[in-house]
Amino acid sequence: MAMDVLGDRTGLFGFQRVPFISRVTEYGHSANLLGYKKSLNVAFWNIQDEEYYVGLLSGLLLTPVSKFGHPLDVTMTNSNPILHPARLYSLFSDYDSSHPFLEPPLFYEDWTVESSEILIACDREFQDVVKAVGIKEGIIPTLLEYYESKDADSLAAKLRSITAFKGIYAPTVRQEDGTFAPDYDNRYFSEDIPYGLMLIRYMAQLMAINTPAIDRIIHWYEGLSGKRLLDGDLIARNDDTASIKCLNREVIQRLIDSHHG
The missing domain is CATH 1.10.1040.10 (N-(1-d-carboxylethyl)-l-norvaline Dehydrogenase; domain 2)
Structure with a gap:
């Protein structure tokens, strides 16, 4: 869908599964995050320096991230x-x-x-x-x-x-x-x-x-x-x-x- 709308030269990434389950506690104010994963898998499309973004995502989510090939x-x-x-x-x-x-x-x-x-x-x-x-x-x-x-x-x-x-x-x-x-x-x-x-x-x-x-x-x-x-x-x-x-x-x-x- 993203490639169709944005064009296949756009840099994209996607996770294999969500990093956690989220449920709203109070709309617009708070949420519960549950079911954290021990590790995450991500794939890239048309992105240079993929390893940099693997490290960035790992740091943002405080979870080890591995790169898939496609x-x-x-x-x-x-x-x-x-x-x-x-x-x-x-x-x-x-x-x-x-x-x-x-x-x-x-x-x-x-x-x-x-x-x-x-x-x-x-x-x-x-x-x-x-x-x-x-x-x-x-x-x-x-x-x-x-x-x-x-x-x-x-x-x-x-x-x-x-x-x-x-x-x-x-x-x-x-x-x-x-x-x-x-x-x-x-x-x-x-x-x-x-x-x-x-x-x-x-x-x-x-x-x-x-x-x-x-x-x-x-x-x-x-x-x-x-x-x-x-x-x-x-x-x-x-x-x-x-x-x-x-x-x-x-x-x-x-x-x-x-x-x-």
Whole structure:
């Protein structure tokens, strides 16, 4: 997106994952920062003296920073773009407005084995795309590896136990009768699916990789949002059928070519 808007001669950098989790305490005044990482990974594009900026970022964030070789190493991520949509689907795909939530469900502390199964299936498809793009093994670990788990049960237990994830509620809105319904305007829906998960789906189509688990979530979101995400040729630059107007095929292809080169 940045290359498309600013031009591919612009100096850019991006982290593989956020340096911490932040939550507003009092809007405009204070916030809590949780879940600090032991180390961070960053990639650069069109920047001279990368080592200087590695040192600068390490100092600013008080965290060791390592440099990755290419922007695709951090653009392709199985964090929020897979983690959030998989959980949303598990939580809300069977939601019935006649049976609303009495309390907002906890996003992580109530994590289920079913949520893990969906997440693992999406991650397998994601890893197929990663391999096809040519990203080196180990740059983007599987979610089972990242969360030190071996299967859906152990992954669910791990996600329920992470201290930084405590107290994070699923996106819901309070209704007039005091019950709660899914908040389909929340960023977990409006950002992580059409811009996060769809980027992975877009790359999969470029690489001719089938993604049935990811498609199931996207089709469900299409029904909620009224947007046509999978209708027509995603690769075509056609604003009438493709919802991802920010994705430029030429820019994406140039990134892939430069990675292979």
